Amino acid sequence: MGVLAFDLGASSGRAVAGRLNCGLLTIEEIHRFSNIPVQLPGHLHWDILNLFREIKQGLLKSRSLGYPLQSVAIDTWALDFGLIDRKGELLGNPYHYRDGQTEGMMDQVFEVISREEIFSRTGIQFMPVNTLYHLFAMKRNRSHLLEQADRFLMIPDLLRYFLTGEAYTEYTNATTTQLFHAGSRTWDTRILGLLDIPAHLFGSIIQPAAFAGTVLPSISKELSLPPLPVIAACEHDTASAVVAVPTVDRDFAYISCGTWSLMGTELSEPLLSPKALGYNFTNEGGIGGTYRFLKNIMGLWILQECRRIWEQENKPFTFPDLIEAATHARPLQAFIDPDHLTFLRPDHMPEQIMQYCRDTKQPVPHSEGEIVRCIMESLALKYRMVLEMTEELTGKKFKGLHIVGGGSHNSMLCQFTANAIARPVWAGPAEATAIGNIIVQYMAHEQIGTVREAREIVKKSFPLVTYEPDDADEWNDAYARYRSLIG
Incomplete structure (x- = not known):
């Protein structure tokens, strides 16, 4: 028997079937679809009903697998949510985390409760896209949605609710909201009250690897499927990805690399020191009581946005086209800070990159290849900075860096990262989030015992590519310039 994972990212989703046999895991993608937000006058929304339609399409396609399924589970990005009214119906389309309603909300929140107290209670880094600031904006704007709401459900909770009729909030995703107490592991009623x-x-709150309901009879009948159990996986996609990091080491560093780059390590307790606050790190819940001590980096969103703009300008580049163009650009000429707020939701990403370089008195990249190379080198240098911060804060020294997720296919980024950190980079598996989702389902069925056992299975089941560092002097010089640039 197999299991079915729905893995939804900020730009696409997929249904992936997995089977465990003699200690080896095999996966098969059976459905892939786009996740395209919708800009309405005034707000940016997720098309949540279309996402649920695609989940039903994935279930429909699972009938042709040739083997029965034991269960299904969903993981998605963090932060975003839907609101359910007293009749159990969805109120409006969920806002996209990049929606502009949070502009200025962080400062307004700090007038009520300090950064220091928020961090000491939640352990979560400060970003304007956080759930807290969306809810606070809705409250300040007297949103009728918030006034009519009876239940808050994050995106995977909401999709699972549509599927089962059961309303739970999964732990790993709840911890990202900046409304969850890191010590007591419950909703923080003081922050909510203030x-x-x-x-x-x-x-x-429901924990990972718990049974969270059964597919509704009406959906089973519609799709001609048996009443499948639904598992709460690690429903924050990064939490699932970390489960699938292929290591047997207790201390390891990772990047879950995609639209965002989430870089950090795994701890047994949250790290809430003043320096962790100063470096704006986060402590997100993981499986088995662990914490993902990490920092969010803007990631490949910047490249994705450049490609989108170029497509609008009748330059339909593929990602391999852009990487090839970047190989011919001069190395280490100009850098950006990927986390600068000007890159959060610009109207024209390539122009914003050029303007940043002008403002910082650097050579300005003009061609597509020069811009892409600037992005890739800047990400690699930012990774080195965050890796050094992680080691300083935790007192650990890491042998190298695991890159999992879709970005592990980007050989230029992986090699640049190895060069920047002067240590090996181990790339893969690319489908780490789906694999982690699948593993947690097998843990729910007691067919995998521990996370360590799960990671050994991943290491045996999926190939890794090792990137060794090169050009150390050039990259050290570039890092010194980068540090002086962004402070």
Whole structure:
């Protein structure tokens, strides 16, 4: 028997079937679809009903697998949510985390409760896209949605609710909201109360690898499927990806690399020191009581946005086209800080990159290849900076860096990262989030015992590519310039 993972990212989703046989895991993608947000007058939204339609399409296609399924589970990006009314119906389309309603909200929140207290309670880094600031904006704007709501559900919770009729909030995703107490592992009623966000919206927490319901009879009948159990995987996609890091080491560093780059390590307790606050690190919940101590980096969103703009300008480049063009550009000429707020939601990403270089008195990249190379080198140098911060904060020294997720296919980024950190980079598996989702389902079925056992299975089941560092002097010089540039 197999299991089915729905893995939804900020730009696409997929249904991946997995089978465990004699200690080896095999996976098969059976459905892939786009996740395209919708800009309406005034707000940016997720098309949540279309995403649920695609989940049903994936279930429909699972009938042709040739073997029965034991269960299904969903993981998605973090932060975003839907609101359910007292009749159990969805109120409006969920806002996209890049929606502009949070502009200025962080400062307004800090007038009520300090950064220091928020971090000491939640352990979560400060970003304007955080759930807290969206809810606070809705409260300040007297949103009728918030006034009518009876239940807050994050995106995977909401899709699971549509599938089963059961409303739970999964732990790893709840921890990302900046509304969850890191010590007590419950909703933080003090923060909710101070910000006048209705506490009754926040319901029961369910842990990863727990059974969370069964596919509704009406959906089973519609799709001619048996009543499948639904598992709460690690429903934050990064939490799933970290489960699938192919290592047997207790201390390891990783990047879950995609639209965002989430870089850090795994700890047994949250790290809430003043320096962790100063470096704006985060402590997100993981499986088995662990914490993902990490930092969010803007990631390949910048490249994706450049490609989108170029497509609008009748330059339909593939990603391999852009990487090939970048190989012919002069190395280490100009850099950006990927996390600068000007890159969060610009109207024209290539122009914004050029403007940043002008403003910082660097050579300005003009061609597509020069811009792409600037992005790739800047990400690699930012990774080195964050790796050094991670080691300083934790007191650990890492032998190298694991890159999992779609970015592990980007050989230029992986090699540049190895060069920047002067250590090996181990790339793969690319489908780490789906694999982690599948593994947690097998843990729910007691066919995998521990996370260590799971990681050994991943290491045996999927090939890795090792990138050794090169050009050390040039990259050390570039890093010194990068540090002086972004401070």
